[in-house]
Amino acid sequence: MKIAIASGKGGTGKTTVATNLAYVASRHGRAVAYLDCDVEEPNGHIFLKPAIDRTDPVCVLVPQVAEEKCTGCGKCTEICQYGAILNFGKDTLIYRELCHSCGGCAMACPTNAIAEVLNEVGQRQTGAADGIAFAQGLLNVGEPQSPPVIKAVKSALPERALTIIDAPPGTSCPVIESVRGADFVLLVTEPTPFGLNDLDLAAQMTRALGLPLGVLINRSGRTDKPVRAYCKKNDIDVLGKIPDDRRIAEAYCRGEITCDIEPSYRKVYESLLSEIESRINGSD
Amino acid sequence: MTELIVISGKGGTGKTSIVASFAALAGSMALADCDVDAANLHLVVNPSVLRREAFSGGYLATVLADKCTACGKCEELCRFDAVSFDGPSGEMADKTYRIDPIACEGCGVCAYFCEHDAIDFSLAVNGQWFVSDTRYGPMVHARLGVGESNSGKLVSLVRSQAKKIAEQQGLDLILVDGPPGIGCPVIASVTGADVVLVVAEPSLSGFHDLKRAADLTRHFGIKTLLCVNKWDLNEDLAAAMEQWALRHSLQVAGRVRYDSAVTKAQVRRRPMVECSTTGVGKDIVDLWIAVCTAAELPRSVVDRKAVTAP
Numbered sequence: 001m002k003i004a005i006a007s008g009k010g011g012t013g014k015t016t017v018a019t020n021l022a023y024v025a026s027r028h029g030r031a032v033a034y035l036d037c038d039v040e041e042p043n044g045h046i047f048l049k050p051a052i053d054r055t056d057p058v059c060v061l062v063p064q065v066a067e068e069k070c071t072g073c074g075k076c077t078e079i080c081q082y083g084a085i086l087n088f089g090k091d092t093l094i095y096r097e098l099c100h101s102c103g104g105c106a107m108a109c110p111t112n113a114i115a116e117v118l119n120e121v122g123q124r125q126t127g128a129a130d131g132i133a134f135a136q137g138l139l140n141v142g143e144p145q146s147p148p149v150i151k152a153v154k155s156a157l158p159e160r161a162l163t164i165i166d167a168p169p170g171t172s173c174p175v176i177e178s179v180r181g182a183d184f185v186l187l188v189t190e191p192t193p194f195g196l197n198d199l200d201l202a203a204q205m206t207r208a209l210g211l212p213l214g215v216l217i218n219r220s221g222r223t224d225k226p227v228r229a230y231c232k233k234n235d236i237d238v239l240g241k242i243p244d245d246r247r248i249a250e251a252y253c254r255g256e257i258t259c260d261i262e263p264s265y266r267k268v269y270e271s272l273l274s275e276i277e278s279r280i281n282g283s284d
Numbered sequence: 285m286t287e288l289i290v291i292s293g294k295g296g297t298g299k300t301s302i303v304a305s306f307a308a309l310a311g312s313m314a315l316a317d318c319d320v321d322a323a324n325l326h327l328v329v330n331p332s333v334l335r336r337e338a339f340s341g342g343y344l345a346t347v348l349a350d351k352c353t354a355c356g357k358c359e360e361l362c363r364f365d366a367v368s369f370d371g372p373s374g375e376m377a378d379k380t381y382r383i384d385p386i387a388c389e390g391c392g393v394c395a396y397f398c399e400h401d402a403i404d405f406s407l408a409v410n411g412q413w414f415v416s417d418t419r420y421g422p423m424v425h426a427r428l429g430v431g432e433s434n435s436g437k438l439v440s441l442v443r444s445q446a447k448k449i450a451e452q453q454g455l456d457l458i459l460v461d462g463p464p465g466i467g468c469p470v471i472a473s474v475t476g477a478d479v480v481l482v483v484a485e486p487s488l489s490g491f492h493d494l495k496r497a498a499d500l501t502r503h504f505g506i507k508t509l510l511c512v513n514k515w516d517l518n519e520d521l522a523a524a525m526e527q528w529a530l531r532h533s534l535q536v537a538g539r540v541r542y543d544s545a546v547t548k549a550q551v552r553r554r555p556m557v558e559c560s561t562t563g564v565g566k567d568i569v570d571l572w573i574a575v576c577t578a579a580e581l582p583r584s585v586v587d588r589k590a591v592t593a594p
Contacts, residue, residue: 008322010295010464015489040465041293041496043489081342081392102363102391141499144436144468169295169464170321173433176386192550194300194324201322204430208386223551253518255488 002163003276004182006206008198010169012188013218013242014038016252017272018166019047020259024269025162026132033160034129037178038168039122039137039149046255050129058137058152059118060101060145065092069113076105076114097144122149126156133157147177154181171198171205179206183280185213186239186272191223196230203236212279216272219244237279240272285450286579287443287458289318289477293493295464297485298513301546301556303461304328305568306575307420308555312456312584315423316446318439318473319463320411323425328553331416331423339426339441341434342390344408347381349374351402354381358394358403367394376400386431410434413442415449422449439463439472457585466500474506479579481509481537486522494525498534508534509578511571514542535578538571540564 005018015038022034036044063076063085070090077087084098085105096119106114122139135156137149146168154165154177167178179185185206189199199215206213215231217224220241231238242248242265251261259266290306292299300319307315307329317325345366347358354377359367364387371382383394383403395405410433413426424446426438446458462473474480480501484494494510501508510529515522526536543564549556557565576586 009324010292010297010322011485012296038465040467040470041295041489041493043294043492046488046492079392079396081390100389100391102389102393103361104391104393104396107361107393108396139467141466141496142471142503144471146465146467170435171430172321172428172435172469174465174467175321176431192547193327193553194550197324197327198322201430208431223547249517252489253485253487253521 001161001277001280002165002182004165004167004179004185005188006167006175006179006185006202007169007188008171008202009195012190012195014188015043015047015166016258017186017188017216017218018164019044019257020265020269021273022048022132022164023257023259024266025273026130031161033133033135033157033163034166035153035156035163036136036166037150037153038166039139039146039153040168042136042138044166045136047257048129048132048134050127050134052125052127054126056124057120058122058124058149059120060148061103061116062096062099062101062119063094063105063114064117065094066113066115069111071111073110075108075110079104079108100145121145124149124152124156133160146174150174150177171201175205176209179209179211182211184276185211186216186276187213188216188218189227190219191217191221191227196227199227200230203234214239214276214279217241239275240268242268285456285458286478286581287447287460288479288481288575288579289460289462289474290481290483291462291470291474291497292464292483293466293497294485294490297483297490298540298546299483300324300328300461301550302483302511302513302540302568302571303459304555305557306459306572308557309569309572310420310457310459310585313421314446314450314455314458315418315421316442316458316460317423317425318442318460318469320426320428320435320438320442320469321463323427325461326425328550328555329418329420329423330553331414331418331425333414333416335415337413338409339411339413339438340407341410341437342408343392343405344385344390345383345388345392345394346404347371347383348402348404349380351376351400352380353377353400353402354379355399356381357397357399361393361397364389389433411438413438413445415445421455422453424449436468436472439469443473456582466496470500474501475504477506479507479509481511481575483511483513484525485514486512486518486525488521491521491525498529498532509537509575510534511538511540513540515539516541537574537578538567540567540571
């Protein structure tokens with residue numbers, strides 16, 4: 001069972017929720033995996049403190065031209081939609097950071113002058129944290145494309161009874177890559193105008209992917225009404241709320257798991273997990 | 285003309301709230317919202333849209349069912365798992381191939397190699413961009429379509445349009461609200477910019493993410509300033525982050541305290557400095573003055589009419 005935690009807006013508490021869910025499930029003896037798919041700014045490791053036992057490079061394929069075979073026909077430049085390969089006469093310039101690894105240039109080259117070679121764009125790390133299987137990705141600084149690293153993180157670990165996917169903020173390709181294939185998407189929002197605006201975008205994205213979703217209101221308090229009204233109108237279940245509690249913010253700052261230092265919150269996360277699981281099981 | 289980009293690494297550190305207040309303080313300024321996936325600045329500066337344009341960042345492949353012979357070449361060549369054998373029946377085959385528009389990367393390989401010309405490859409509409417007026421100056425903003433890619437191209441477009449407007453109107457500052465992270469849209473936001481302000485929060489996560497954001501701006505050789513927002517949530521970490529910044533050739537521009545008045549201002553849809561210029565409002569005014577000094581902004585930008593509570 002795979003549960004993805006996403007949000008649209010950044011800083012709403014995705015990592016807090018993802019790590020606490022993994023923590024409570026693991027305390028109940030469940031086989032849990034936590035995948036940090038925010039490969040631009042991964043933070044789950046700060047809370048789960050895993051022992052990393054393996055680091056692998058994440059590579060993508062990029063073209064390399066054998067000049068002696070190149071006839072300067074320009075077919076590679078013609079097929080490339082990303083401006084990543086420019087052929088002038090016998091000279092070919094390759095912009096690796098623009099390449100999407102579609103392989104088009106190599107397939108189109110009539111003289112087989114283009115080979116595809118590996119280019120490292122990031123790293124994948126795996127390990128364990130107190131019984132939780134852990135994986136994270138790290139996009140190399142200056143590399144624009146995170147989806148290949150996210151893909152590598154998602155395939156890092158064998159399937160477990162419960163897999164928690166911590167997604168990056170936003171609604172575009174990195175988020176889509178992260179949540180694709182999940183059984184359920186939990187959208188974490190905060191009851192502010194920014195939170196609501198971005199919840200709407202994230203909900204639209206999740207529905208466009210055809211995935212079931214629910215909402216958790218974080219820093220819940222006196223301004224919850226518009227979020228609840230939005231969810232009701234759009235037929236989205238609110239599966240739980242976490243109060244606006246300065247103790248949580250301070251524990252977060254120190255890199256501590258809420259349920260570890262404030263056991264009273266365990267019930268909140270246990271009930272959230274069972275709400276999600278009953279929806280996944282109910283739809284089977 | 286100076287282009288100042290506000291980024292954060294980690295999301296939700298207060299970029300947009302700070303940009304909205306800077307907008308209220310600055311003169312001779314154009315605004316740009318480059319968080320095209322999840323734009324929020326419009327919720328505070330309330331733009332009136334003057335011009336609305338479709339954004340096309342690339343192409344999209346679609347199988348023409350009546351020409352598809354179900355040979356399967358497209359599925360074999362696609363590297364993005366976008367092709368599946370579950371399309372409708374057509375004139376040539378009972379079942380045809382289908383391309384998932386969300387998974388399609390727009391590379392065109394399937395269309396190029398289809399022997400039956402059965403794949404349409406046309407410009408896709410990936411979003412919209414807007415030129416607007418606000419009470420602080422002109423603004424360029426955008427909205428990426430749901431599930432669309434090409435956010436980097438849209439960011440570049442927003443920046444270039446804001447620059448054009450600033451040139452036409454003789455404005456001295458382009459103030460840019462950037463996206464979170466360090467990937468494609470952030471790279472598109474900071475490349476070629478004059479100054480970057482990183483807004484970080486004093487948490488272990490915030491510190492970790494600040495380091496990666498600062499690595500990115502160093503990679504591109506851009507002058508970088510730091511503001512620790514909500515600094516009093518963890519004073520020791522705030523100080524450690526500032527020390528780190530100084531050792532890594534960032535300039536520390538200021539600190540902003542944690543105060544629920546910032547959320548209240550957001551709920552009222554007003555920049556914080558228009559609600560109060562004491563407390564957290566004063567922190568932001570002081571930060572603005574420090575940023576103006578560090579970025580060597582001209583008097584036309586700094587000397588704005590006095591900020592008054594409504």
